Amino acid sequence: MDYLPLFVELKNRPVLLVGGGDIAARKASLLLRAGAELTVVSPTLCSELQQCYSQQKLIWVAKEYYPQLLDNVFLVIAATNSDKLNERIFQDANQRQKLVNVVDDQPRCSFIFPSIIDRSPVVVAISSAGKAPVLVRLLREKLEALLPSSLGKMATIAGRWRNKVKHNLHTMTERRRFWEKSFNGRFASLVANGKIIEAESQLELQLKQQDSAGELTLVGAGPGDPGLLTLKGLQVLQNADVVLYDYLVSDEILDLVRRDADKICVGKRAGLHSVSQEQTNLLIVQLAQQGKKVVRLKGGDPFIFGRGGEELQVAAEANIPFQVVPGITAAIGATAYAGIPLTHREYSQSVTFITGHCRENGADLDWPALAKGHQTLAIYMGTVKSAFISQQLIKYGRDAQTPVAVIGCGTRHNQQVITGTLGELESLAQQAPTPALLVIGEVTALHHQIGWFGQSATAETLRSAVLELA
Numbered sequence: 130m131d132y133l134p135l136f137v138e139l140k141n142r143p144v145l146l147v148g149g150g151d152i153a154a155r156k157a158s159l160l161l162r163a164g165a166e167l168t169v170v171s172p173t174l175c176s177e178l179q180q181c182y183s184q185q186k187l188i189w190v191a192k193e194y195y196p197q198l199l200d201n202v203f204l205v206i207a208a209t210n211s212d213k214l215n216e217r218i219f220q221d222a223n224q225r226q227k228l229v230n231v232v233d234d235q236p237r238c239s240f241i242f243p244s245i246i247d248r249s250p251v252v253v254a255i256s257s258a259g260k261a262p263v264l265v266r267l268l269r270e271k272l273e274a275l276l277p278s279s280l281g282k283m284a285t286i287a288g289r290w291r292n293k294v295k296h297n298l299h300t301m302t303e304r305r306r307f308w309e310k311s312f313n314g315r316f317a318s319l320v321a322n323g324k325i326i327e328a329e330s331q332l333e334l335q336l337k338q339q340d341s342a343g344e345l346t347l348v349g350a351g352p353g354d355p356g357l358l359t360l361k362g363l364q365v366l367q368n369a370d371v372v373l374y375d376y377l378v379s380d381e382i383l384d385l386v387r388r389d390a391d392k393i394c395v396g397k398r399a400g401l402h403s404v405s406q407e408q409t410n411l412l413i414v415q416l417a418q419q420g421k422k423v424v425r426l427k428g429g430d431p432f433i434f435g436r437g438g439e440e441l442q443v444a445a446e447a448n449i450p451f452q453v454v455p456g457i458t459a460a461i462g463a464t465a466y467a468g469i470p471l472t473h474r475e476y477s478q479s480v481t482f483i484t485g486h487c488r489e490n491g492a493d494l495d496w497p498a499l500a501k502g503h504q505t506l507a508i509y510m511g512t513v514k515s516a517f518i519s520q521q522l523i524k525y526g527r528d529a530q531t532p533v534a535v536i537g538c539g540t541r542h543n544q545q546v547i548t549g550t551l552g553e554l555e556s557l558a559q560q561a562p563t564p565a566l567l568v569i570g571e572v573t574a575l576h577h578q579i580g581w582f583g584q585s586a587t588a589e590t591l592r593s594a595v596l597e598l599a
């Protein structure tokens with residue numbers, strides 16, 4: 130090991146920082162966060178340090194460095210732009226057995242600053258002993274994404290409860306189990322949702338061993354690109370006992386589920402093995418009642434044509450605690466990747482999300498309102514009824530020449546955007562890969578100018594491709 134990691138208490142300890150520029154300011158801010166009694170030595174100060182000085186957060190020695198300044202300090206940091214001066218500070222500090230760090234100059238450091246993830250009181254420090262700083266940065270980004278921002282709050286509450294738990298649970302094993310269950314379970318979710326009083330009641334219940342409830346989390350997986358899953362969604366997936374997922378959830382997202390979790394497909398698809406909504410509801414209740422953390426993972430957003438509301442109603446009736454992590458719905462994700470802004474100052478002042486699963490006579494949709502111009506229609510599950518949809522809109526006044534786009538497999542590597550007119554909607558929809566979203570309105574023409582992802586086609590190019598094949 131090149132360096133021994135230590136966490137040093139700096140509160141009210143004298144620390145010397147030599148240098149008054151931006152780099153010194155970055156170190157100053159870190160040292161002040163740790164409560165150091167900071168003295169900055171430099172003839173001038175940058176504006177940030179100036180501000181700290183005027184707020185009396187630090188002592189300023191407005192002179193050149195001299196070695197006696199080291200006499201009473203706990204540690205020293207050199208952040209000047211003079212190599213010679215930095216070397217001198219390093220030598221002086223070593224002579225006096227003081228810990229010294231010359232910024233960005235690892236050979237002249239008897240201690241180094243690790244890269245940190247601060248969820249105080251939990252702090253994660255990473256270092257490569259100065260050998261691979263970019264690798265450390267990448268690792269830090271990954272950990273930042275995995276560690277919920279509520280971690281600090283959770284640790285603070287745990288600190289408050291430590292003695293009480295010790296008093297009630299007499300063996301180390303009992304206490305370990307208690308905390309493992311808390312940090313992985315309902316207590317953690319309640320803290321993350323800002324419900325601190327309920328979180329402490331949960332600890333109380335667990336202490337009395339009266340808690341056996343699992344919980345349900347609805348998670349929106351987004352339209353396909355795993356990069357569109359939210360951070361919170363990822364954290365929940367990494368903590369699940371069992372994940373019930375739909376066909377629409379991409380394999381890349383399923384790969385992000387905790388390795389030991391059970392994954393159960395509860396998809397509904399015409400012609401393929403399907404699980405009915407009632408069976409899914411029953412499964413959710415049964416698994417949660419066994420004390421499991423159940424994640425219901427849905428394509429897009431759980432509340433947009435996803436039956437998420439119904440599943441929560443079932444959970445509420447069975448007294449199962451629940452929470453929702455929203456996702457990027459197909460209409461938002463697929464159009465963004467297709468370069469189709471849903472609203473635009475010139476072309477569209479509103480957008481409506483519609484299901485194409487309307488009744489045969491279409492009586493459940495307000496066609497005259499939907500046929501008005503200057504608006505965008507995003508139609509989910511519209512492929513099968515595309516002929517009927519286009520007839521209705523034209524019948525109630527929308528121009529048959531209105532530009533439309535059908536986005537198949539939006540945000541996925543095989544995304545295809547097929548553009549044409551409202552009159553051609555049926556043939557466009559039939560040629561798009563599924564799942565597909567129908568988008569109607571002038572904004573779809575912008576795809577030709579600002580489309581940036583995947584493949585594009587028009588009714589015409591598709592027609593000539595078919596002719597060529599024939």
Ligand SMILES: C[S@@+](CC[C@H](N)C(=O)[O-])C[C@H]1O[C@@H](n2cnc3c(N)ncnc32)[C@H](O)[C@@H]1O
Pocket residue numbers: 352353377427428429430431432433434435457458459460463508509510511536537538539540541564565566567
């Ligand atoms: C049952 S709905 C679920 C919608 C989902 N909850 C959401 O918020 O996106 C399924 C329909 O969403 C649309 N859809 C879902 N993912 C899509 C994608 N990647 N590209 C295009 N359309 C998609 C299709 O119209 C599909 O038939």
